[in-house]
Amino acid sequence: MEREWMTGGTAAVDGVMIDELGDVRRAPGTRVRAAVDGPVALAVVGDCPATAQEVRDALPAVRAGRWGELSRWAGSYWVVADDGRHRFVCGDLAGIRAVYYARGEERPQWATEPRLLGRPLVTDLPYLAARLAAGEHHWPHRSPYEEIRMVPGGFGLLLVPGAPPRLIDISGIEPVDDLREGADRFGRTLTEAVQHRVRAAGGVVGADLSGGLDSSAAVMLAAEAGDMHAVTYTDGYTSGEDMAFASRVAEHTGIAHTVNMGADEQLPFSFPAGQPTGVEPVLEAAMFAMDTSYLQPVRGLPLHLTGHGGDIVLDASGSCWVRLLQEGRRRDAHRQVVAFARLRNTAPGPYWKALKEGAVLGRVGSLERAAEALERGPSTPEAAVAGWSWCRLGAGASWLTGYGRHQVAALLRQAARDQQPELADEFDQWAALRAVGASARGWAPCGGILGIRPVYPYLDNRVVRAAFAVPALARRGLVAYKPLLRAALPELPDWLTSRRSKGSFTAQRIAGLARHRDQLDDLIASSPLADGGLIDPAAVSTSLAQAARGQSTTVIADLHQLIVTCWWLTRQTTKREVAAC
Template identity: 30%
Template sequence: MAARPYAGRHLPPVALEMVDMWIAGNVIDAAPVGSTMVWGGRRPVWLVDEQSHRWRVVDDGGCRLLVAGDCYANDVDLREGLEAVRREDWRALTIWPGSYWVVADNGETCVVLTDVTGSRPVYFAPWRGTMAWATAVTPLAELTGAALDLVSVIARMACATIPEITGNATSHERVQRLPGGHALIIKAGRPAQVLNYELDRQEQSFDQAATALRGALVDAVTARTASVRRVSADLSGGLDSTSLAFLAAENVSEVLAVTRDDPAAPSDDITYATRIAQHPHLTHLVVRDGGNGLFFDRLVQAPRTDQPFTDAARWSMRHTFHSRVLERGTDLHLTGSGGDAILTAAPTYLADLVKPSSLPALLRHASTRARLRQQSMSSVIADAVRLSRTGHRQALLELATSIEFPEPAWERTSGRSLRWYTPMSLVTWMPLEVRRELASRARAAADSGPVDDVSMSVRRARDELREFGAYQAELTAQLEATGLPAHAPMLDNSMVRACLSVAPHLHQSPTTQKPLLGAALRGVVPEYLLRRPTKGGYNGNAYAGVRRNADTLRALLESSTLARAGLIDLSPARAELGRIAAGAPGRLASLEAFITTELWLNALTTTSTPPAWESRQAVARG
């Protein structure tokens, strides 16, 4: 295994200005600098910069309950929540509209809850005989003296959606991430426990799920728009953000709707956005590229995030048009982020259609995929049949082989077959010993067996959604660092549960995008939007950005921390950058992951900031 240059060495004081608000608890001897104590005792809880988000506490003397973030429960709901705390019904604390953290204590047990996707992150680490926790890694790493864990960083780069490879590891040793849909249970005198509060998947028919999704969407938008005076929204022309903007306009007298007109990536997004903007309550603002709206522009100016964040490369593109919203002012900005994650399915859904009752559907879907991928229909069906016969163990063994012995670049782009687990092509940039380490994790997971008995398609949908939650946590932090009060209602628990309640294949249709969303909003938003057959993309923008910023990207590669640690071979990375900069098709996602991780590592290890923690004794004396 490659050496870990930071193992056993503490980082310089970690950069904390990217963490506008964080919550911490179960720490006796230290307190966060500049924090407000929510409650004390054996399991204290603090909020840092509590003005950044709304938070409320209810307490009846025996039980205490904190909700923080964007929780739209009313006072009666929260009082009823205290009853759930008494009976330790943790899932009952996750049913309210909004996106939020929950901390509860009934005198014997403290529970810390993330949301279903994990977009409200919680991290924990052992410290002085107890379990400390926080909603950000960097302050927890400082408290516990955790060293940087580059192996876990690169494992997530290569296999982000595969928990059998990444586990719950973060960028720092011993600091673990609480998976989406889980609770951290802390009891006096007992080891901390991680509990899956979403263990029982609620199944519904397609029509039932559509009804539930419609109610969740309307509630999510209504609750948010009723809580503020000025509302803005992304209006991309796509189904997700455009539907949210339309629903908001149905609730308030004016919504500032912003659309990015990107000449580097032309599509019919602007056509749909302009048409929907005829709504009398939508004030439409079309923002055209002002020269700084490409991928990889102004990289060093991107707000830093708590964890490595691949979308940091797109920061300038987003900020180019969001800055116009900030100029006009807003109290709440709606985005469609998460819509693709909850409303679409990976192509592996075809395996679910391999049964006699679904044969007509299999033929329709296989025909569509064959046409789009320029493959024969028989090869697509054969792929689906093979996949349907591949269980969890075999899928992980195939993954191990594909990591240790990755296909050559030309094979990876030539109509590869469907697989349950596929590592990013970045594994081809790793030395053999690193690939063997990751492959050994897959084989160990194959031998230990799955932790539950859900189908492979449901398992993969859940894993990918939880990884999107990790992505969303950093995206939200980055947007808010610029002053934009960003919301992603598509990831509210009620929305996610409605979408997960149906089989993945019901999220796909040969004729329409996002059939569940269409069924949910039929009669609510215009039919022409729900029937849109196309979807915009960013490829033109990305390639133009690589060309314009090629020198900056080369410099980042040449100073690579991962390469110095022996975890990346720079030769194929250099070649990939050269191909993409020349306009040839390439592995853009791998390059983006590598560049943004290096950017994050540079910022983390070169910036010195004041300590995040102080002695509790000093606080008491003060």
């Protein structure tokens, strides 16, 4: 969508006159379904299979202000509705279809990209430092820009003249009691999310095939509905087991399959010339050279299927055991934690201690404790404990200056006052969903440059709702990995769904850090975070040197986040300087 904002007026959208929604503009080629009945109007914009009649049938919900009903179709799309008095806008549950808003001088403004709000974009450096130190999930309503807010996934934006913008909960999760009750619905929903796109593509469809469960299951479902060309990336650092599974899936389905053998030039953190920036820093930015290489054979196809988001909907974290403790089910929690730790040859004691602390402190207490720790003085990276935490100060906190620590502490205290789920598993699953949604929307400019149109069936509204309806505890497999997938799609081969391992890019990232270490040191030292006095480049350089030698793998994820943030900020500064010339 090219632009959306509040100005009034009337215009044509795909040949349909939409009274009071004529101020909604879109990019050429954007798919729109629209319906109007007097002052009541509704437009559905994006990847949605709803028919024109189905959109017309939703007008009574607009008239009655039942806003949550407007996101019940399959797909990933924006909704814009007006009942003559209120304007309602929402994207998808994962936040791939983002909605930004700001307070204008006369009335609220909203847009699908920050630059379209018509105000200067000033990067919010303290917020970006806080994301590095404590994770991004504490501030779901913030954007990387000062004074510009984002509608969190699971919410819509209600605009009323003369009143502040209001967030409306549209999550609409209808819980079931156990895995068995929810599995059939999830299986049907995921199958349709994959196959309706393949059938509608009208030609060969591209697909990622990493060999993991998520992409493999999506490819198997898609192969039943049409022709496919799957692509796999491998190199000397990636999992040989993943490669073996990818080959077996391709052989099992009989699809075209291209394996790209990467070289050192494709290692992470090269940031080649011409790489697009996007509106926010995302981890995928470090992998652009790899993407450019392995996606070449499927460039220009109607769509590209991915397994992105499968980890979130098919699995759950240790937060489900904190939820048991919150409910007073200590014995159940301890039994499951011990069993989980033993299966992975991990000592259950530290794991159990971390979970108990999380249950006692809760979200607010954990944030306050993290803020106090930052205010007391320099931080050291916490030991890598397998237990889930509401707020863990990682290596990013140890790189903060005194000024940076106080800025981040203030933001953590502010987050403690915000309204968020206080049940651990609900908080965590929505935080994780929004994070993968952010990475998907952040990769969109890369897809545009590479001629790739990605789709994310695991992040469809209906798929997310069907998955989150199943208790997180039931999705957290002890013996089986991702038990929801196995229960929902029993037709998938046992050799696939019985897999319990998962590939890792850690070795590849270490090699990339080593190859580009000098350039990365310079990037970090000259970044706005360093210039603004928020991080200490010398402290980061020490961690970078250790990680590049493979001596400190626990800081790699934080280094990855810092590097892409510094690169993104530097590119933002460069673009402003060019624009000023």
